[in-house]
Amino acid sequence: MIDVIKPGLETSVQDYPGRIGFWAQGFPPSGPMDSWSFRLANLLVGNEVGAAGLECQFVGPSLRFREATVIAVCGADMKPTLDSAPVPLWESIPVAAGQTLALGYAGAGAGARAYIAIAGGIASPPWLGSRATFHKAGIGGIEGHALKAGQAIPVGTGTGTPGRKVRPEARPAFATARRWTIEAVAGPNDDWINEAGHARFLGSDWKLSSRSDRTGFRLEGPQWTFTDKATNKAPENGSEPSNIIDHGYPLGAINLAGQTPIILVNDGPSMGGFINPYTVPSAAFWKLGQAQPAEILRFKSVSVAEAQALRRAIDALCAPNSLV
Amino acid sequence: MIYPQPRFLPGGDRFVLIEFGNEMNLELNFLAQGLASAIAAERTKGVVETAPCFASLLVHYDPDLVSYDDLQRETARLIRSLGPSDDLVLESRLFYLPTMYLDPWTRECVADYCSKIASKESDPELLSRANGLADTAELVRVHSGSEYWVASLGFWPGLPFMMALDPRSRLIAPKYNPPRTWTPQGTIGLGGASTSIYPVNTPGGYQIFARTPVPIWDAEKCFPLFRNSIVLFRPGDRVKFVPIGREEFDAIAARVEERSYVYNMVGYQKFSVRDYKAWIGTLAPSDRF
Numbered sequence: 001m002i003d004v005i006k007p008g009l010e011t012s013v014q015d016y017p018g019r020i021g022f023w024a025q026g027f028p029p030s031g032p033m034d035s036w037s038f039r040l041a042n043l044l045v046g047n048e049v050g051a052a053g054l055e056c057q058f059v060g061p062s063l064r065f066r067e068a069t070v071i072a073v074c075g076a077d078m079k080p081t082l083d084s085a086p087v088p089l090w091e092s093i094p095v096a097a098g099q100t101l102a103l104g105y106a107g108a109g110a111g112a113r114a115y116i117a118i119a120g121g122i123a124s125p126p127w128l129g130s131r132a133t134f135h136k137a138g139i140g141g142i143e144g145h146a147l148k149a150g151q152a153i154p155v156g157t158g159t160g161t162p163g164r165k166v167r168p169e170a171r172p173a174f175a176t177a178r179r180w181t182i183e184a185v186a187g188p189n190d191d192w193i194n195e196a197g198h199a200r201f202l203g204s205d206w207k208l209s210s211r212s213d214r215t216g217f218r219l220e221g222p223q224w225t226f227t228d229k230a231t232n233k234a235p236e237n238g239s240e241p242s243n244i245i246d247h248g249y250p251l252g253a254i255n256l257a258g259q260t261p262i263i264l265v266n267d268g269p270s271m272g273g274f275i276n277p278y279t280v281p282s283a284a285f286w287k288l289g290q291a292q293p294a295e296i297l298r299f300k301s302v303s304v305a306e307a308q309a310l311r312r313a314i315d316a317l318c319a320p321n322s323l324v
Numbered sequence: 325m326i327y328p329q330p331r332f333l334p335g336g337d338r339f340v341l342i343e344f345g346n347e348m349n350l351e352l353n354f355l356a357q358g359l360a361s362a363i364a365a366e367r368t369k370g371v372v373e374t375a376p377c378f379a380s381l382l383v384h385y386d387p388d389l390v391s392y393d394d395l396q397r398e399t400a401r402l403i404r405s406l407g408p409s410d411d412l413v414l415e416s417r418l419f420y421l422p423t424m425y426l427d428p429w430t431r432e433c434v435a436d437y438c439s440k441i442a443s444k445e446s447d448p449e450l451l452s453r454a455n456g457l458a459d460t461a462e463l464v465r466v467h468s469g470s471e472y473w474v475a476s477l478g479f480w481p482g483l484p485f486m487m488a489l490d491p492r493s494r495l496i497a498p499k500y501n502p503p504r505t506w507t508p509q510g511t512i513g514l515g516g517a518s519t520s521i522y523p524v525n526t527p528g529g530y531q532i533f534a535r536t537p538v539p540i541w542d543a544e545k546c547f548p549l550f551r552n553s554i555v556l557f558r559p560g561d562r563v564k565f566v567p568i569g570r571e572e573f574d575a576i577a578a579r580v581e582e583r584s585y586v587y588n589m590v591g592y593q594k595f596s597v598r599d600y601k602a603w604i605g606t607l608a609p610s611d612r613f
Binding site for chain 1: 333334335336337338339341343346347348360372373374375376377378379380381382384387388391392476477478479480481482483485516517518524543553554555557558559
């Protein structure tokens with residue numbers, strides 16, 4: 001068991017790939033935003049890549065371990081300490097019974113989410129096949145929500161080896177200048193945006209709004225302009241240019257609600273009545289997960305095949321040969 | 325319109341949206357659900373899951389198992405093999421839902437909206453007026469006269485988007501602007517041409533006029549119907565609202581509370597699109613109940 005001393009800003013149990021197979025009933029997958037760092041953390045402590053661990057957002061928790069174990073912290077640098085002594089990221093660490101792991105605030109430009117893996121994985125009860133927390137509906141994780149002080153987190157049995165490290169070239173490289181290049185695949189509704197609108201989307205800075213969460217990342221930037229399809233359509237589509245007959249949303253859809261683009265991420269809605277001119281592919285999700293509010297996103301158009309190749313490249317790095 | 329050929333629209337590296345047309349038409353939803361059933365029956369390689377909506381089917385696939393081009397070819401083949409929608413026979417369970425129309429809880433919710441957010445005409449009266457009905461009693465008669473088709477679920481887990489199967493019960497309604505900040509659990513509402521049930525207390529934009537005491541969302545799995553899922557409905561289900569009074573509402577709510585409520589679900593029927601179309605061909609759509 002692990003006791004939650006301080007919960008952090010929003011620390012939740014997640015597993016990978018999350019709650020898959022319930023999109024038709026409106027359940028999103030949930031799971032870690034940066035599944036690259038998450039999977040590496042699990043590998044470091046000897047777990048399957050998908051085992052349940054903790055996602056810490058912006059400010060991490062303080063946790064006391066009742067039993068000795070092996071842990072790893074990957075992702076954003078929240079200056080983790082073990083009984084006040086600094087511990088390295090991207091490395092498996094021995095923890096003695098009674099020790100306290102404390103994560104702090106990820107400073108400007110240091111990433112947004114840290115991941116804590118524990119040998120044996122978190123053993124909270126699974127919901128619909130997954131332990132991932134889906135806050136909005138209060139299911140999964142520990143009592144359905146982010147951690148609260150005083151809760152106890154059950155842990156499975158595992159055998160981790162301390163001192164293992166992730167090779168530097170196998171780690172995600174965080175943006176240093178607080179600017180991120182995010183891949184985007186045109187579609188499903190790219191033909192609702194005119195040429196000027198596409199040029200503006202791909203050629204402008206988009207600021208990540210502080211009004212973003214695990215359901216959607218809001219972007220601030222220039223106006224969108226539309227083709228005839230958006231303005232001259234059957235009334236059941238709705239009156240705004242970005243309205244369409246309710247349809248399914250791909251995970252990663254850049255959803256245009258009026259003039260505000262919202263990237264629909266791990267806890268996002270499965271359907272709705274707005275167009276999605278672009279979709280962020282799974283290989284770029286880790287960057288969304290590590291971008292801090294007010295940082296700048298620039299979008300780069302890639303094909304479906306290119307997006308799939310990027311995904312394979314990251315999957316290949318989330319493997320034991322990335323460790324030394 | 326219904327497209328002569330469905331459109332395949334990519335959604336990143338692991339989704340494709342198959343669009344059958346661009347209007348609200350039950351026929352398009354039948355096609356989407358027919359394709360979803362065919363994909364499930366054939367266990368099409370690489371498909372993780374599908375989600376039908378009014379006029380389209382979203383397919384989630386694993387690009388390590390199937391390429392976009394192969395998936396498109398395979399689903400196009402399935403669509404051709406389905407033939408015209410008339411040939412579709414879909415699994416369809418029927419749920420009888422006891423429902424109190426013109427109930428005090430939705431009335432209170434609308435009054436709260438009027439006092440705190442924006443003044444508006446009462447929802448049942450607005451619905452009656454917008455659809456040329458004599459009064460709210462006719463609204464209840466018309467709305468409860470049809471079975472409703474669960475076209476899809478979304479917005480909130482388990483929330484059904486339903487269309488009246490009987491054209492004599494079709495109603496339309498504008499949506500709230502701005503939306504409500506809360507809606508009582510079990511509220512029944514109508515927006516556009518779609519009827520919905522709010523599984524839990526959530527914000528909302530549909531005109532509201534009725535409430536069911538029966539849960540359609542059961543996170544604690546208290547009722548046997550929820551054994552394999554915590555939401556009641558799946559696409560292709562039908563719902564019949566059965567009007568009840570306050571006394572019966574309270575009696576059912578008490579049975580729900582003590583977990584002894586028995587869901588009234590009919591599980592042996594299938595839905596034949598051909599038979600359905602033949603039947604609506606015999607009706608005068610201008611008739612009202």
